[in-house]
Amino acid sequence: MTDWLTYEWEYKGERATFRVDMQYWELLPVLSYSQLIYVCAAPKDPLAKGFNGVEQYRFRILRHRLIDELEGRAIHVGSVYTDTLRCLYFYAAETDVIQQASAICREYGMLALTCAHASEPHFATYYRFLYPDDARLQSVENASYIEAMRKRGGDLDTVRRVNLTLCFLTVEDRGAFLKEVPRLGFTPGGTFWDGEGTHPACCTVSGFTSLSLPKLNKFTARAIGAAAPLEGMLTDIEAEFVRRY
16 A cells, blocks of 8 residues: 655755655654665756656656566655656665666666665655655645636736734744744734634734745745744635736
8 A cells, every 4th residue: 555645846956746655654664674775867968958758758667667676675665856857766675676776777778867775774865855844745735725726717926915824832932933924024913812723822924925836835834944843833825816817
């Protein structure tokens, strides 16, 4: 059984699509698969702005072969794709699995390939890079929100006011967050008490952004990053509706 999550974020300055098998959050510590294997492919032409049709096809074949032929000896935990890079991540129990992966990669010379491994007893690549933190998880909600706005006929490019609701465990934590709001480029709104929530001390803040996914992700990440050390959480987002003409 797998539990794949797909979300968009930045990687090496490019817009990237991350996929991560969420089931391994609990499984990795009890498995003996502590050897990271990573395979990254790029176009053969270093100046290319993307993969051509043949390169895309060859990478798809490579991906399927790696997943199929390493099955039973390695687990595929995630991937990161940009316009100019495709990276696959596996964990294995034995270091010699890298030899098998390298042998497969050598058959695909029309791609610029990196095939390597590293010992990761604490699974840093999975937990710190692939697995989404709160800001990256919010990007999934942001994408859904933007899609709903698009279906209503909304203009996604116009900059407009966006309101965020953040909630905290205590009034003191909420107050500490609100002191940081001007530095973050937000305007404080109201405060309220949600007695039925796990984080009852809530507030609203607002700022301005368009509804392109990268810009909305950066917008919400600023608030989430400031709230997280205070155990705060983003609970709602509301943008002014601007009709597309």
